[in-house]
Amino acid sequence: MHLKRFTDFALRVLIYLALHPGRTISINEIARAFDMSRNHLLKVINELVASEMIITYRGKTGGIRLARDPAxxxxGALVRRLEGQAPLINCAEPLCPILPACTLKQVLNEAQHAFFEQLERYTLADLIGTKQEKLVNLLTNHVAGGNA
Structure with missing residues (x-):
């Protein structure tokens, strides 16, 4: 299973916001921290707002914050929403001649279900766990190291 870049960026945004509780974070700050395109990041932000994961604040001191507690x-629910429920393979396009006797699609559907089930065991708070200080330091050093 391979996540779309969009989903990857959404998870990074949420992790960044969770690492800075109570702060309103600018989109430019996140773009610099992860070397992301600001334009692509704006699309991700819009989806996170629509899914009620983050809140935006307009104006000179505007930015974004988490709309909920990281816990x-x-x-899993977020990844499922962003990735969709499309099957991993399409046996009808082109029509596979072994379709009537093949169990590959069933096996892959079971694997996809298990993938999402595993992700659903975790919250944003779990992704940060006891590593908050280390994660913040890594991001700070990354930006200070010439990626600002």
Whole structure:
């Protein structure tokens, strides 16, 4: 299973916001921290706002914050929403001649279900765990190291 870049960026945004509780974070700050395109990041932000994961604040001191406690943001539910429920393979396009006797599609559907089930065991708070200080330091050093 391979996550879309969009989903990857959404998870990074949420992790960044969770690492800075109570702060309103600018989109430019996140773009610099992860070397992301600001334009692509704006699309991700819009989806996170639509899914009620983050809140935006307009104006000179505007930015974004988490809309919920990190412990209330389920990783699996978010990934499922962003990735969709499309099957891993399409046996009808082109039509596979062994379709009537093949179990590959069933096996892959079971694997996909298990993938999402595993992710649903974790929250955003779990992704940070006891590593908050280390994660903040890594991001700070990354930006200070010439990626600002």
């Amino acid at each position: 209330a943001i389920n990783v």
